[in-house]
Amino acid sequence: MIYLDNAGTTKVSAKAKEAMLPLLDEVYGNASSLHTAGQEAKTYLEEARSTMAKCLNAEAGEIFFTSGGTESDNWAIETACRYGKMRGKTHIITSAFEHHAVLHTLEEKEKQGFTVTYLPVYKEGIVHVADLKKAITDNTCLVTIMLANNEIGTIQPIKEMAKVCHERGVIFHTDAVQAVGHIGVDVKDLGVDMLSLSGHKFHGPKGVGALYVKKGVPLFNLMQGGAQEKNKRPGTENVAGIVAMATALNESLGEMEKVNKRLISMRDKLFDKLSTIPHSVINGSKSQRLPGNFNMSFEGIEGESLLLLLDDYGICASSGSACTSGSLDPSHVLLAIGLPHEVAHGSLRLTLSKYNTMEEINKVISAVPKVVSHLRKMSPVWDELEKGERKHVI
Numbered sequence: 001m002i003y004l005d006n007a008g009t010t011k012v013s014a015k016a017k018e019a020m021l022p023l024l025d026e027v028y029g030n031a032s033s034l035h036t037a038g039q040e041a042k043t044y045l046e047e048a049r050s051t052m053a054k055c056l057n058a059e060a061g062e063i064f065f066t067s068g069g070t071e072s073d074n075w076a077i078e079t080a081c082r083y084g085k086m087r088g089k090t091h092i093i094t095s096a097f098e099h100h101a102v103l104h105t106l107e108e109k110e111k112q113g114f115t116v117t118y119l120p121v122y123k124e125g126i127v128h129v130a131d132l133k134k135a136i137t138d139n140t141c142l143v144t145i146m147l148a149n150n151e152i153g154t155i156q157p158i159k160e161m162a163k164v165c166h167e168r169g170v171i172f173h174t175d176a177v178q179a180v181g182h183i184g185v186d187v188k189d190l191g192v193d194m195l196s197l198s199g200h201k202f203h204g205p206k207g208v209g210a211l212y213v214k215k216g217v218p219l220f221n222l223m224q225g226g227a228q229e230k231n232k233r234p235g236t237e238n239v240a241g242i243v244a245m246a247t248a249l250n251e252s253l254g255e256m257e258k259v260n261k262r263l264i265s266m267r268d269k270l271f272d273k274l275s276t277i278p279h280s281v282i283n284g285s286k287s288q289r290l291p292g293n294f295n296m297s298f299e300g301i302e303g304e305s306l307l308l309l310l311d312d313y314g315i316c317a318s319s320g321s322a323c324t325s326g327s328l329d330p331s332h333v334l335l336a337i338g339l340p341h342e343v344a345h346g347s348l349r350l351t352l353s354k355y356n357t358m359e360e361i362n363k364v365i366s367a368v369p370k371v372v373s374h375l376r377k378m379s380p381v382w383d384e385l386e387k388g389e390r391k392h393v394i
Helices: 014-025 038-056 069-086 102-111 129-135 158-168 240-272 303-310 332-335 358-378 380-387
Strands: 061-066 093-097 115-119 140-144 171-175 194-198 209-213 280-282 291-297 345-353
Touching: 014 240, 038 240, 061 069, 069 102, 069 194, 069 209, 069 332, 093 102, 093 303, 102 115, 115 129, 129 158, 140 280, 171 240, 209 345, 291 380, 303 345, 303 358
Parallel strands: 093 115, 093 140, 140 171, 171 194
Antiparallel strands: 061 209, 194 209, 280 291, 291 345
């Protein structure tokens, strides 16, 4: 099996798994308990918090553990909105291609009386700082822009946008779920107020993440029920998962330069070879993107069929079409960068990790053109395009 869906989830690294096992087998106490077993677990928990903080250039007290990126995003948005409403500010700014953990949360905020401005991301898939400057007002309480897009991997000018926000006294949050562990993320250098991350995106376990909250930024509870996480996030901490996540992040940073050099080489080979397929297009900036992110669209085919046939070749990939949700709607990300529906439907996302090899990439380069050609031969739309009965879009 060739696994190329690492933006969806990653394999837990051997070091992360090794760090996790003693917390399941030996040191299994509740970190909130006062007895020896509980306090031993607490020690592991706080060491992991310090490790996470060091990896992000934050302070340990600024790291709050969660169940993952979705909870962290929800928490950041809810707390900023609650604080904003207390001050009479009810305007939010985001981008048109955020993760649904952000977009769906903001839809709920609109029902509660907040107004939301969705900044365009253009063909390259990058938010323009000038657009943010125009959109921000005295009524703005929150700006939330992702650090790197989950589908096309484009990296946003977060540092510049955070500066704009701070000049206007506005809280800035970034969903860094796809970025942390893959590119250097220094919260002090970026200047963000809050940052979300998730362990399973960088070879940690699923079901554990964190929210960075800059010291001095007000943080309201999303849930009630316990005194964990400094009375801010109730629920018994998943110490084993947290320790494994911290181990995975520390490991990822230590090998990042070496790994990214390999990933860029493999990614660029995919772009170079698969771009020769007629009527295909690279989605998003080719240079300002995550090292392991490949995304292209092929005219005249459906993404769902592409994935199923690639799976027959032993290749695990993903598409811009939201087929996993039972919807045939094309990706909102691809529509946001200007792709027409019929082209957005035929997208392919391949996301690489340190475990992938050039041999695997060569097999993908051999398989994709065959699958695309096969699907086009079966497509009545492609037949019309080739006969000139309708015009090619790309």
